[in-house]
Amino acid sequence: MMTKQQFINQIAAEKANQLPIVNGDEWRNKFHLMAPIGWINDPNGLCYFKGLYHVFYQYSPLDAKGGLKFWGHYTSPDMVNWTEHEVALFPDIASDVDGVYSGSALVHNDEMYLFYTGNVKHKGDHDYILTGREQNVIMVKSTDGFNFSEKQILLTNEDYPKNMGLHVRDPKVWEEDGIFYMVLGARSVDDKGYVLLYKSTNLTDWELVSVPAGGLDDMGYMWECPDTFKLDGKDIFMFSPQGMDAKGLKYHNVYQSGYAVGSFDENKQILSLGAFDELDRGFDFYAPQTFKNHDGRIIMYGWAGVPDAVEHINPTIEKGWQHCLTLPRELILKGEKLYQVPVEELKVLRKHETIIKEINLAQSQVFELFENNTYELNLDFTNVTTFELDFREDCQLTFKDGIFTLSLGESGYGRDYRRVEIKAISNVRIYSDNSILEVYLNEGAEVFTSRIYNKRLDKTLTLSGTGDVTLTKWSL
Template sequence: MNKKEYLSRLDEQNKIKKLMKDDKYLLNFHLIPPSGWLNDPNGLCEFKGINHIYYQYTPFSAEWGMKLWGHYTTEDWITYKDEEPFLFPDIKEDKDGVYSGSAFIKDDEIYFYYTGNVKYTDKKYNYISDGREQNTILIKSKDGFSYKDKKVLLKNTDYPKDMSCHVRDPQIFEKQGNYYMILGARDLDDIGCVLIYQSKDLENWNYHMKITTPKKFGYMWECPNLIEISGQIFLICCPQGIEQDGINYANIYQCGYFPLEIDFERKEYKIGKFIELDRGFDIYAPQVFTDEEGRKILLGWMGIPDAEYTNKPTIEHKWQHALTLPRELKAIENKIYQSPLKELSKLRTTENREIICDSENVEINFSFKKCIEFKIELRDSIELNYKNNILTLNLEKCGYGRKERKVYLKNLESLQIFLDNSSIEVFINSGAEVFTSRCYCNKLNSNLKFIGNYILKDFVWYNLKNFKIENGER
């Protein structure tokens, strides 16, 4: 779908937008597609005071389809502009979709790297070892809204010979005057890994090294981000093919990180134990960027591929999926902590300390002096239970196939809960753990009830106003 075809179908898009307006589950303070389908955040960056949020976008269908890069911008994380789609599949090396990628700013210019997808259909293929191209492509922009040319940097033949056709999702990491391109990959033995290429000029790349675990950990690592927080390096990625282990790794595909010690010059590394970034049902493909304040900011896809559960209520209104709230990342030793951006406090309207909480879109904060057991009922069908050091999110009555997700806690110290019309995000113990999920309650007012064996330090809840979307429908 090139830009001309997209523009020819705007009447079709407007019809979808009208259907969306009637959906009571339309999210109010999360970014959703203007129409159709949204998945991975892409190309996140702040450039000249403007935060650019690109994302995988299928504008005319609520199901998986041809991918563009949609585009939102914001200067304050409260008011957004719905910009024209930024990137279209319009060359032979990306003809079946402009897949995920990232942004890197250098010399007053944004370098965008992405995967161009090509799928052969002339005969039968397995699409693992054959039948697919995953081309790494570069575009450069002076403003984040336009570009001139696409340059193909790497093709399948440029990846190591033991790789499958699945090599994608480039991200750039700078260290000691060198540039490193990080690519998620699957080898021919079905072992997940990350490939690293090196460059001096951001355009000419040579294979440098590979990172994987000593023992196989999944068959594919998607959406890798190599980030440094307070001198500690972490490899965030989404491994596929991990078996559930008790309450851990409960989703079909995982979303987490490895603490990493790496010497790029010697091509040596030590990889730590994988830690889940989020314990909810709907979290995948997170991307991190550094803003002009130096903050490490994460946005994730509030969805997951190939899940058993569904988003039927929104699909019926011709849209599906959202992005998470933006989160600032900090690290203590080998642990990443996630906190909603401080700017989100501007969403707060009234502050309430009464136990009665019957609003629809709210932020609820608990802090505890002591907590042995605890049960919270939210709305008519969401439960949070804490017992024997296990915190459980139960969505069985409103999850359309979502049931329970759990996490072990040494102590329960605090909860920060965000309820939008059809989502819940729970930040536990100052963001040491997080639950992110979609939910479809019959009644949207919060109806807060809680009982248990605990001593509260503080309790407060806030009504939240909506994001303002300029050029959009909200």
């Protein structure tokens, strides 16, 4: 087992070698958070603390293909201008020796508490599902958000229900009516996904309350990254189930991320949930996490990637880096549906506005709009029943017969198309960065997030269909 200082020295040497190559890559994004080198996945420890937004993240600085996990760290005063910091958490004790896995933050009594899963894999002939693995809930705290206390082990395998296997992880902690609660995602011994609920009065001693939801035949074998929060008085349960089968146009990624609207009973023994709905219909979205902002908004980040998506290639590995996070999105509940809207703060990125009003789509029209691949594009449609947008070489957005389709050609590197049923489309909002697209339909009713790797700059946008559209474009 390496010490913290040994890791610091090793990472510093790796950065000295890799940063010139990584920073010279044309696919590095301009306004999406990435790891400085290596691999990034789950957003962790999201919070607003003492005037700064903190985004921690799963980080493999020594392996762009994803190896030993640390927690990387960014801060920002406004969710726009970010400062990279040194690694926050290292796998430097026996209880997290094989990785600092995902977790959350809680701000309480002017201190930041971080909770995460310490991963341990024993040597030997193990399947690491029922044998050979430790999943330890660990806590550290900080008075400034940068210097952390000694690690405190809160829960171990012995504290989980006996019908659970050894995949129990990803603590999300919150306070409610003076009691602290924690949810953990779990996989049972008979391969069903569950959520576990614990409570505490002091953030140190935790007891099992219930196994309030899970065990469904069609909802996968593991529920990762559980998250629960309230909107309009309703309990929203967000999670990432592994092992769901595709149904029609739904669930076509190897693993899913979604939510259900529901409610806990009075004693928090049962979490009654409505229908599960995907959060994002694109190729690259997983492990979302939320936090409640100081102004009351629920804000979510996601990982712009999916684990084990072997058919999706990321050519940036050759340059020493892989993946990024999504933009921060405010969550708004309308009825039983979550809408996702890029946070208002991002509007300060806009420069050089171009507006083209009332474009008739009856005849195909080509506009030369783009001087690079970093822009925001907003399209407001009137009386449109079909349309086709072609841009970024071979990216195509189409709407026909109540189906919206995102298609990626060779630039998708194995990503072909994703679809969603939608009755009508009045608005499409696109955030384009050098190697990612975020497409929002009807003010965030549906979202598609996908990586894209263009080999040349395509300056044009081609439009056709029925009805009219007003187009607004900003350089970012």
